[in-house]
Amino acid sequence: MANFSTSDAKELRVGADFVLSDVDPGSTPNFKGDRDKLRKEFSEIDEELSELQEMLYANGRVSADTGAVLLVLQGMDTAGKGGVVRHVLGLVDPQGVDLASFGKPTEEELAHDFLWRIRKKLPRPGRIGVFDRSHYEDVLIHRVHGLSYADEIERRYGAIVDFERELVESGVRIVKVMLHISPEFQRENLEERLDRADKHWKYNPGDVTERGYWAEYQEAYEIALRRTSTEHAPWYCVPGDDKPYARMVVKYLLLDALRSMDLDWPEPDFDVDAEKRRLAES
Amino acid sequence: MANFSTSDAKELRVGADFVLSDVDPGSTPNFKGDRDKLRKEFSEIDEELSELQEMLYANGRVSADTGAVLLVLQGMDTAGKGGVVRHVLGLVDPQGVDLASFGKPTEEELAHDFLWRIRKKLPRPGRIGVFDRSHYEDVLIHRVHGLSYADEIERRYGAIVDFERELVESGVRIVKVMLHISPEFQRENLEERLDRADKHWKYNPGDVTERGYWAEYQEAYEIALRRTSTEHAPWYCVPGDDKPYARMVVKYLLLDALRSMDLDWPEPDFDVDAEKRRLAES
Numbered sequence: 001m002a003n004f005s006t007s008d009a010k011e012l013r014v015g016a017d018f019v020l021s022d023v024d025p026g027s028t029p030n031f032k033g034d035r036d037k038l039r040k041e042f043s044e045i046d047e048e049l050s051e052l053q054e055m056l057y058a059n060g061r062v063s064a065d066t067g068a069v070l071l072v073l074q075g076m077d078t079a080g081k082g083g084v085v086r087h088v089l090g091l092v093d094p095q096g097v098d099l100a101s102f103g104k105p106t107e108e109e110l111a112h113d114f115l116w117r118i119r120k121k122l123p124r125p126g127r128i129g130v131f132d133r134s135h136y137e138d139v140l141i142h143r144v145h146g147l148s149y150a151d152e153i154e155r156r157y158g159a160i161v162d163f164e165r166e167l168v169e170s171g172v173r174i175v176k177v178m179l180h181i182s183p184e185f186q187r188e189n190l191e192e193r194l195d196r197a198d199k200h201w202k203y204n205p206g207d208v209t210e211r212g213y214w215a216e217y218q219e220a221y222e223i224a225l226r227r228t229s230t231e232h233a234p235w236y237c238v239p240g241d242d243k244p245y246a247r248m249v250v251k252y253l254l255l256d257a258l259r260s261m262d263l264d265w266p267e268p269d270f271d272v273d274a275e276k277r278r279l280a281e282s
Numbered sequence: 283m284a285n286f287s288t289s290d291a292k293e294l295r296v297g298a299d300f301v302l303s304d305v306d307p308g309s310t311p312n313f314k315g316d317r318d319k320l321r322k323e324f325s326e327i328d329e330e331l332s333e334l335q336e337m338l339y340a341n342g343r344v345s346a347d348t349g350a351v352l353l354v355l356q357g358m359d360t361a362g363k364g365g366v367v368r369h370v371l372g373l374v375d376p377q378g379v380d381l382a383s384f385g386k387p388t389e390e391e392l393a394h395d396f397l398w399r400i401r402k403k404l405p406r407p408g409r410i411g412v413f414d415r416s417h418y419e420d421v422l423i424h425r426v427h428g429l430s431y432a433d434e435i436e437r438r439y440g441a442i443v444d445f446e447r448e449l450v451e452s453g454v455r456i457v458k459v460m461l462h463i464s465p466e467f468q469r470e471n472l473e474e475r476l477d478r479a480d481k482h483w484k485y486n487p488g489d490v491t492e493r494g495y496w497a498e499y500q501e502a503y504e505i506a507l508r509r510t511s512t513e514h515a516p517w518y519c520v521p522g523d524d525k526p527y528a529r530m531v532v533k534y535l536l537l538d539a540l541r542s543m544d545l546d547w548p549e550p551d552f553d554v555d556a557e558k559r560r561l562a563e564s
Contacts, residue, residue, distance in 0.1 A: 059483075082375075095414075101377070208557065268482040278490050279476065282469070
């Protein structure tokens with residue numbers, strides 16, 4: 001019996017009555033093995049994930065109608081978004097991954113609707129897109145610091161739901177993950193960044209400033225997740241203090257998304273036997 | 283004693299008197315171990331490569347003056363360019379890699395100088411850029427099929443040398459690799475693509491057509507490599523029939539480029555002790 005499954009991962013789904021504080025960042029829900037074995041667990045599905053990714057890419061190469069997968073990663077600073085990119089996406093073919101990270105918007109981006117810069121970075125057909133932060137920043141940091149009026153933020157929840165429905169209808173499977181860490185875990189991570197010369201570059205004094213708004217961020221997350229966890233694009237709130245656990249869950253969620261696409265190798269658009277003869281004569 | 287080194291890799295450098303047919307695609311120059319051990323050999327430098335890549339990325343994050351690495355991959359169809367991307371670049375952080383592949387140019391691209399689309403895909407500071415095919419197509423396929431006039435192709439060799447010098451002066455280390463395979467090896471690869479349903483998508487009838495111009499391509503490569511293998515941006519002609527060997531060589535060349543940048547972790551632009559106090563109080 002496996003120690004974890006796609007169904008286990010999907011139970012972390014956010015519902016309409018979601019309460020963020022009910023999720024313990026240090027827990028490892030549904031994982032039935034030893035924590036020490038997490039790394040092993042993690043590798044057992046690598047091959048299937050990699051094969052399905054290649055199949056998706058193959059389909060994208062022969063038809064522009066091929067769908068895509070979009071992984072949206074959100075979480076407080078040091079929540080492990082970069083680690084997920086490195087350890088989970090690092091296992092599939094880099095050519096099949098469209099990575100985008102969204103920092104402070106430029107002046108040009110600010111002059112447009114908040115989804116403008118997001119649309120430009122959507123994954124190409126056959127690709128797995130990854131958003132390291134996303135359009136959700138526009139209802140998170142904007143709410144916490146009042147960067148937008150309340151009614152504009154209110155409008156955005158609906159705009160996001162509509163936008164994501166449009167994506168899903170165009171063939172994109174959306175996997176939205178909040179990596180949920182504790183303030184204690186963040187403190188440890190920030191301490192490590194200050195203690196080690198090879199980690200200083202990851203430290204930003206602004207992170208401690210933002211840390212002062214922990215409760216406000218938790219509230220903004222809870223509201224955003226409730227309002228935008230839909231049938232077509234549900235949120236998953238993944239406990240993040242145990243990094244191998246969180247990475248494993250994301251991997252199973254990606255696997256589930258890929259499986260749900262019912263992929264197969266594309267049919268050749270040429271006569272295989274005729275080509276074999278041509279090749280033999282070449 | 284190691285079975286391979288960066289100096290060994292650099293001996294594959296193309297000189298002014300380069301003769302392509304002198305390079306045996308099935309050979310493994312300078313490799314002193316068993317071929318069976320190539321995979322192991324390959325992994326011994328993974329950690330250093332990965333650390334230097336992270337250091338490069340770290341510098342890019344704190345300063346836009348940081349250089350970059352640009353790996354240019356060329357070779358006949360099935361030469362293993364995609365495998366290099368997957369197996370060599372797949373080992374470093376995907377966030378630090380800027381991948382670009384150059385297929386048939388679009389109408390818009392054709393309306394511009396041949397370097398226009400290339401410039402748009404140059405790696406960002408702190409990144410390792412990878413070109414799967416490149417501006418060299420404009421002196422290779424163009425020469426073989428007469429897609430441009432002879433004097434325009436002549437002009438391009440010089441334009442490429444100038445362009446690459448400009449890049450190097452701006453801080454980009456260029457690593458240019460021709461994966462040199464034999465026509466027999468290509469036949470095996472194409473046969474495999476036709477024999478296996480999971481490989482059909484990689485097959486293109488045009489590949490067999492191009493195969494008919496083998497000698498012309500070899501000549502075009504020889505001329506292009508001779509004309510553009512400069513002090514600042516030398517070419518390396520890497521035997522490609524033994525895939526683990528070729529991938530190992532590329533890895534050592536990348537390692538050499540990264541080492542030559544004399545990287546170090548960037549100095550913090552904040553007061554570490556003051557930040558430790560701020561964090562402790564947060």
